Amino acid sequence: MSARIVAVANQKGGVGKTTTAINLAASLALADRRVLAIDTDPQANLTSGLGLKGQAAPSGTVYQALTAATIPDFAAYVIETQVSGLSLVPSDRHLTGAELEMISLDHRETRLRELTHQLLGDYDYIFIDTPPSLGLLTLNGLVAADTVLIPLHSEYFALEGLADLVTTLQRIRASLNPDLGIEGVLLTMHDGRTNLSQQVSRDIRDFFKDKVFDTVVPRNVRLGEAPSHGLPAILYDVKSRGAEAYVALAKEILGRDSLASRSTHG
Ligand SMILES: Nc1ncnc2c1ncn2[C@@H]1O[C@H](COP(=O)(O)OP(=O)(O)O)[C@@H](O)[C@H]1O
Numbered sequence: 001m002s003a004r005i006v007a008v009a010n011q012k013g014g015v016g017k018t019t020t021a022i023n024l025a026a027s028l029a030l031a032d033r034r035v036l037a038i039d040t041d042p043q044a045n046l047t048s049g050l051g052l053k054g055q056a057a058p059s060g061t062v063y064q065a066l067t068a069a070t071i072p073d074f075a076a077y078v079i080e081t082q083v084s085g086l087s088l089v090p091s092d093r094h095l096t097g098a099e100l101e102m103i104s105l106d107h108r109e110t111r112l113r114e115l116t117h118q119l120l121g122d123y124d125y126i127f128i129d130t131p132p133s134l135g136l137l138t139l140n141g142l143v144a145a146d147t148v149l150i151p152l153h154s155e156y157f158a159l160e161g162l163a164d165l166v167t168t169l170q171r172i173r174a175s176l177n178p179d180l181g182i183e184g185v186l187l188t189m190h191d192g193r194t195n196l197s198q199q200v201s202r203d204i205r206d207f208f209k210d211k212v213f214d215t216v217v218p219r220n221v222r223l224g225e226a227p228s229h230g231l232p233a234i235l236y237d238v239k240s241r242g243a244e245a246y247v248a249l250a251k252e253i254l255g256r257d258s259l260a261s262r263s264t265h266g
């Protein structure tokens with residue numbers, strides 16, 4: 001089995017990208033899948049949310065891997081987390097300069113693809129957490145990915161600004177990554193009691209149809225607290241509604257994958 005590479009992307013900040021990357025990755029790891037999470041945001045919230053702020057592999061962080069003169073051995077940038085089965089390529093502040101530094105490098109849009117593809121045999125899922133922009137780092141994530149998972153904040157006018165993301169996906173499909181699919185659109189910070197959340201949910205389902213996950217992530221304080229303890233919500237408070245939602249999302253994805261493999265293998 002070869003890993004599926006999933007980029008978690010939305011150029012808007014604060015929509016739940018990092019929370020989703022951490023908690024979905026941890027839920028799949030606890031379901032005995034081999035999972036790698038890659039932090040490509042200079043803010044390094046994924047790294048700190050897993051309790052590994054300031055940590056690096058002996059070869060460095062994702063910054064050194066992305067900006068090396070020649071494509072290095074990516075396994076040398078992987079560190080282990082406290083979640084069994086979940087590994088991490090960490091980020092740190094140095095990554096802020098990477099977009100500028102990468103401009104002069106060969107393969108600047110396909111670097112992360114070349115790095116991640118070395119590890120396809122070692123994992124079942126590889127998640128790439130991307131920064132809140134459509135710059136070269138996010139582009140690298142989308143070019144490396146098999147699919148994109150798009151978290152949308154249920155309490156904003158979530159469709160606003162999505163046109164840019166959709167255009168970017170079309171451009172990438174037309175050039176560097178023709179097979180890029182949509183893993184799913186995930187409604188986050190949902191509050192079913194508000195009219196706005198309900199309206200956003202209807203609009204998104206009209207627009208993205210069956211690409212929207214059945215699982216909806218509620219607004220839940222535990223999801224906000226867990227990162228400051230360096231833990232995924234499933235370890236911080238497994239009974240919280242937030243943790244439960246990400247376990248349900250993992251099950252939804254695993255259920256879909258087992259249906260797909262049954263239909264391709266007869
Ligand atoms: N479902 C949720 N309920 C409550 N707080 C959340 C939820 N999802 C994310 N948060 C919090 O909202 C903030 C933004 O989420 P984050 O995942 O960092 O977004 P992004 O990576 O898209 O910028 C963080 O402080 C996070 O802990």
Ligand SMILES: [Mg+2]
Nearest residue numbers: 017018041045
């Ligand atoms: Mg983030």
